[in-house]
Amino acid sequence: MTIKVIGFARSTNTLRVISCLNELGIPYQLEPPADFAAIKKDDYLANKHPFGKIPVLYDGDYKISESRAICRYLVSKYQGKYNNTILIPHDVHEAGLVDQFIFYESFYYEPVVAKIIIHEIVLKTPESEIAKRALKDLDKVLGVYDKLLEGKEYLNGEFSLADLFHYPCAHFIYSSHADLWDKRPNVKKWLNRLRNRDAWKASLEKKNKL
Amino acid sequence: MPIKLIGYAQSLPTRRVILTLNELGLSYELEAVTEIHTIKTDDFLANKHAFGKIPVLCDGDFTINESRAICRYLVSKYQKDAKIVLIPDDINKVSLIEQYISYELSYFDPPLTKILLQEVFNKRRGEPIDEAIVKQAREEIEKVLDVYEKILVGKDYLNGEYSLADLFHFPCAHYICTDTQQGDIFDTRPNVKRWLDNLRNRDAYKKTYAE
Numbered sequence: 001m002t003i004k005v006i007g008f009a010r011s012t013n014t015l016r017v018i019s020c021l022n023e024l025g026i027p028y029q030l031e032p033p034a035d036f037a038a039i040k041k042d043d044y045l046a047n048k049h050p051f052g053k054i055p056v057l058y059d060g061d062y063k064i065s066e067s068r069a070i071c072r073y074l075v076s077k078y079q080g081k082y083n084n085t086i087l088i089p090h091d092v093h094e095a096g097l098v099d100q101f102i103f104y105e106s107f108y109y110e111p112v113v114a115k116i117i118i119h120e121i122v123l124k125t126p127e128s129e130i131a132k133r134a135l136k137d138l139d140k141v142l143g144v145y146d147k148l149l150e151g152k153e154y155l156n157g158e159f160s161l162a163d164l165f166h167y168p169c170a171h172f173i174y175s176s177h178a179d180l181w182d183k184r185p186n187v188k189k190w191l192n193r194l195r196n197r198d199a200w201k202a203s204l205e206k207k208n209k210l
Numbered sequence: 211m212p213i214k215l216i217g218y219a220q221s222l223p224t225r226r227v228i229l230t231l232n233e234l235g236l237s238y239e240l241e242a243v244t245e246i247h248t249i250k251t252d253d254f255l256a257n258k259h260a261f262g263k264i265p266v267l268c269d270g271d272f273t274i275n276e277s278r279a280i281c282r283y284l285v286s287k288y289q290k291d292a293k294i295v296l297i298p299d300d301i302n303k304v305s306l307i308e309q310y311i312s313y314e315l316s317y318f319d320p321p322l323t324k325i326l327l328q329e330v331f332n333k334r335r336g337e338p339i340d341e342a343i344v345k346q347a348r349e350e351i352e353k354v355l356d357v358y359e360k361i362l363v364g365k366d367y368l369n370g371e372y373s374l375a376d377l378f379h380f381p382c383a384h385y386i387c388t389d390t391q392q393g394d395i396f397d398t399r400p401n402v403k404r405w406l407d408n409l410r411n412r413d414a415y416k417k418t419y420a421e
Binding site (some may be wrong): 040050062064065067068069070072073076077092093095097099100102103104106108133144147148169201 | 255256260262272274276277278280282283286287301302304305306308309312313315316317322342354357361399
């Protein structure tokens with residue numbers, strides 16, 4: 001039975017899961033809900049996600065939600081099965097560092113980028129104080145990332161789940177703030193590597209089709 | 211070489227790591243950070259935590275930060291020698307635990323942190339408490355706890371058996387009970403109350419909070 005992902009191909013959280021599926025070469029079907037209201041209905045809350053969120057993944061009868069947990073599940077179960085891509089290394093120390101960088105993404109990077117996405121793209125208020133402050137914060141965060149990436153192609157040396165998690169958010173605001181990313185040489189090269197990965201290009205195709 | 215933990219024993223993320231060390235029966239040295247400027251130096255940023263945060267764990271030559279990453283690392287490395295299972299082997303069970311860990315990060319922690327910032331940290335700094343923020347955060351956490359109350363029906367722990375996901379939730383919840391006026395949000399929900407009492411009564415928790 002094919003893996004089923006309930007989500008919107010244009011949502012950053014769903015794109016995180018789609019990228020992971022593509023990186024590991026896992027076949028799947030994307031089933032978008034009717035609209036955003038559908039995921040707040042009682043039936044969805046009772047049977048899919050009690051907080052009314054997407055994505056939700058079904059692997060046969062097994063159901064799991066929360067994009068980063070879903071990706072960890074996919075890696076645990078399918079890494080190495082369809083191709084040789086390693087998203088979480090086997091060595092306990094390297095895996096620990098990938099995990100550390102995943103938390104950098106969760107706490108220092110994603111909240112800031114999410115605010116910019118919400119204000120510029122969803123609410124269409126790019127001049128709001130929140131958006132302006134978030135851009136300043138992002139500038140500082142990218143300064144830290146530029147140092148982290150010194151002498152490295154990816155956050156932990158080799159490509160990992162941590163790098164994958166960062167890209168979907170970046171994709172949505174890169175073109176309107178290219179200077180912020182590009183003025184940092186290591187960040188610029190890193191982002192370029194991520195956007196040119198086959199799995200990301202396949203994910204984007206999905207987003208643009210639906 | 212013993213494990214070294216750089217942190218502040220009363221800080222929530224440091225507590226998360228100490229709970230895990232105690233559950234796994236691991237000995238460690240706590241290098242207490244008492245002044246914030248020491249974790250913002252160029253050396254600390256370059257070698258310990260790029261964003262100038264604690265805790266940081268040093269295990270021999272290996273350095274790792276971010277409390278939840280540290281805890282997962284400790285479990286991966288040392289659980290096989292311990293008497294406890296914090297992350298089981300079964301993929302399906304592990305993944306649900308990861309899902310609950312994500313719930314903690316995304317839905318449980320943020321509104322509780324807003325309350326703590328107002329009622330504990332602002333108070334400590336002699337700044338006024340913004341009651342509107344506390345009210346909004348409380349409404350938010352009440353909805354979240356209604357979901358937890360359902361998840362915990364007929365269960366002592368989130369995934370049935372005790373796991374790292376339960377441990378991650380405890381420091382913030384406990385701090386709300388001991389240091390704010392909002393502890394009733396847990397007490398008025400019998401399953402949530404039972405869950406927290408189960409945790410509070412574990413030996414590792416009693417040891418952690420006695421220190």
